[in-house]
Amino acid sequence: MESELSQQALVNLLADVPFVSRVLYLRSTTSTNDILKRMAADGAPEGTLVLADEQTAGRGRLNRRWVAPAGTSLLFSLLFRPPKPSHGAPHESPLQYTMICSLAVRDAAARLLEIPIGLKWPNDLVHGSRKLGGILTEISTDAEGAPFVVVGIGLNVNWDPSAADFDYPATSLANAAGHPVERGAFLRAVVEGIACRYAELRAGKPPVREWEAALDTIGQDVMVELPGERITGVAVGVDADGALLVRTGEDTRRIVAGDVRVRTRDSAP
Numbered sequence: 263m264e265s266e267l268s269q270q271a272l273v274n275l276l277a278d279v280p281f282v283s284r285v286l287y288l289r290s291t292t293s294t295n296d297i298l299k300r301m302a303a304d305g306a307p308e309g310t311l312v313l314a315d316e317q318t319a320g321r322g323r324l325n326r327r328w329v330a331p332a333g334t335s336l337l338f339s340l341l342f343r344p345p346k347p348s349h350g351a352p353h354e355s356p357l358q359y360t361m362i363c364s365l366a367v368r369d370a371a372a373r374l375l376e377i378p379i380g381l382k383w384p385n386d387l388v389h390g391s392r393k394l395g396g397i398l399t400e401i402s403t404d405a406e407g408a409p410f411v412v413v414g415i416g417l418n419v420n421w422d423p424s425a426a427d428f429d430y431p432a433t434s435l436a437n438a439a440g441h442p443v444e445r446g447a448f449l450r451a452v453v454e455g456i457a458c459r460y461a462e463l464r465a466g467k468p469p470v471r472e473w474e475a476a477l478d479t480i481g482q483d484v485m486v487e488l489p490g491e492r493i494t495g496v497a498v499g500v501d502a503d504g505a506l507l508v509r510t511g512e513d514t515r516r517i518v519a520g521d522v523r524v525r526t527r528d529s530a531p
């Protein structure tokens with residue numbers, strides 16, 4: 263049986279993890295992203311982590327809801343404060359943060375549970391063709407105009423979402439591993455991975471090519487829903503910012519947002 267999460271348990275669990283500066287445990291809240299964005303606007307330091315055992319208004323990309331029964335999952339958000347770009351340099355793509363976090367989840371699953379997790383552009387974590395988690399990256403500015411990035415990570419852990427009323431096939435870490443998963447240990451492994459990859463990013467090593475190699479989407483026939491337009495083609499790679507490159511006959515389209523579906527049966531959204 264796993265030990266329960268609590269404020270003290272989180273503090274102990276993450277005490278010696280670099281990057282983590284402050285932790286807040288909430289038994290139930292609206293959305294950890296919303297709480298952390300408010301804290302960030304009020305000056306919370308980089309490395310603040312907010313975790314909830316239940317969300318009443320959990321959000322995913324494209325305004326979708328993120329739903330998980332209380333106490334079954336990992337639902338948390340992390341705050342990054344990117345340095346101001348040097349004069350004339352472009353702003354960092356917020357997708358860089360999605361990349362380091364999704365690679366860290368993949369690595370933790372391989373190391374602790376020996377299960378392969380696939381990544382779907384731009385933010386889905388899948389096992390086979392079933393979604394087991396997602397990442398919601400939001401960029402904003404504080405009162406001084408300084409940019410901050412909140413990354414929310416939702417992972418189905420110890421419940422079976424395969425029969426849930428979602429419009430995509432879903433699974434969980436426990437389903438994939440075949441046994442219950444200690445949420446605290448998994449959280450720690452993910453956050454350690456993020457800390458390490460973020461240090462690399464700050465040191466000038468972008469994660470984009472490793473992320474591209476990990477994306478199941480590349481090489482697949484895809485259909486992209488954009489406002490007022492539907493594109494079909496082959497996903498051939500990503501550019502330096504993480505935008506998806508889709509070859510449609512003669513053209514290559516650069517996709518920065520939108521709903522991308524791999525054109526096979528029984529695939530996650």
Ligand code: BTN
Pocket residue numbers: 292293294295296317319320321322323324326328336337338339385386395396397398414415416417
């Ligand atoms: C997606 O699949 O579109 C992203 C899902 C992200 C869900 C997480 S749960 C913790 C954080 N708080 C939220 O409201 N959303 C993210």
